[in-house]
Amino acid sequence: MTWNSREWIAVGTVALLLFLAALGGAAWLRPQSVQVLNGADAEHSLATTGEAELQVKPDTALVNLGINLKAGDAKSAQSQANQKLQAIIKALKDQGIAEDKVRTVNFNLQPEYRYDSGAARLDGYRVYSTVQVTTTQLDGVGGLIDAAIAAGANQVESVSFTLKNRDQYKQQAIDEALAEARQKAEASAQKLGTQVTGVRHVTINDGGSAPPPIYYDKRMANEGAAPAPAGAATPVMPGSFQFQVSVQVEFGLK
Numbered sequence: 386m387t388w389n390s391r392e393w394i395a396v397g398t399v400a401l402l403l404f405l406a407a408l409g410g411a412a413w414l415r416p417q418s419v420q421v422l423n424g425a426d427a428e429h430s431l432a433t434t435g436e437a438e439l440q441v442k443p444d445t446a447l448v449n450l451g452i453n454l455k456a457g458d459a460k461s462a463q464s465q466a467n468q469k470l471q472a473i474i475k476a477l478k479d480q481g482i483a484e485d486k487v488r489t490v491n492f493n494l495q496p497e498y499r500y501d502s503g504a505a506r507l508d509g510y511r512v513y514s515t516v517q518v519t520t521t522q523l524d525g526v527g528g529l530i531d532a533a534i535a536a537g538a539n540q541v542e543s544v545s546f547t548l549k550n551r552d553q554y555k556q557q558a559i560d561e562a563l564a565e566a567r568q569k570a571e572a573s574a575q576k577l578g579t580q581v582t583g584v585r586h587v588t589i590n591d592g593g594s595a596p597p598p599i600y601y602d603k604r605m606a607n608e609g610a611a612p613a614p615a616g617a618a619t620p621v622m623p624g625s626f627q628f629q630v631s632v633q634v635e636f637g638l639k
Contacts, residue, residue, distance in 0.1 A: 435566030439628040443546035451515035462510040469537035476536035491515040527618035558630040592629040
């Protein structure tokens with residue numbers, strides 16, 4: 386079969402279109418990370434960095450403490466638990482803790498078994514109960530724990546610290562980092578005989594974090610350490626929240 390010139394042209398056109406489509410598809414599949422700037426844009430911009438770090442003392446403490454006890458039957462276990470919890474709550478109030486700052490976060494009553502020759506036998510009932518105490522008197526956290534233990538609490542699950550206005554301090558760190566970046570840009574622009582006209586791009590890296598709470602029980606001191614003075618409260622160290630921010634800013638120049 387002999388093709389005429391028009392047929393050859395049509396076949397060539399289709400082949401060329403398929404080739405171009407393949408090239409376009411391959412380019413579409415590849416990541417595109419190139420940004421083209423003309424000469425004026427490249428010559429009239431300046432990138433700087435800024436950093437800031439804040440150390441902020443916490444203003445609120447959360448203390449989770451409670452009881453863990455066992456009795457022969459469920460009624461006795463619950464009755465003993467109620468008595469101890471009431472005594473603990475009274476002790477907390479005597480420490481200046483308002484009633485609405487104490488809440489129950491866990492209460493569990495369950496049977497326990499022992500195994501005798503492969504057979505499970507009821508061995509009593511265990512009660513776990515935890516209350517959470519919220520206080521802004523951080524200096525009194527150790528005394529609060531001691532008072533609760535003296536009233537019958539036999540477990541302290543956790544002591545943690547928070548900030549009421551956490552976002553405020555994070556924003557303060559961002560503002561300080563941005564101010565440092567702009568100060569660098571303006572100083573550099575002055576040396577170059579030009580001026581900063583505005584901001585083209587900003588990247589903010591927020592690395593704010595808080596250390597875990599540190600809790601020391603005076604009854605668990607290392608061997609050989611000097612004993613705590615009589616009447617001294619359990620030492621609780623709240624530490625500090627650390628807010629770290631870095632920014633990268635591209636400024637326009639004229």
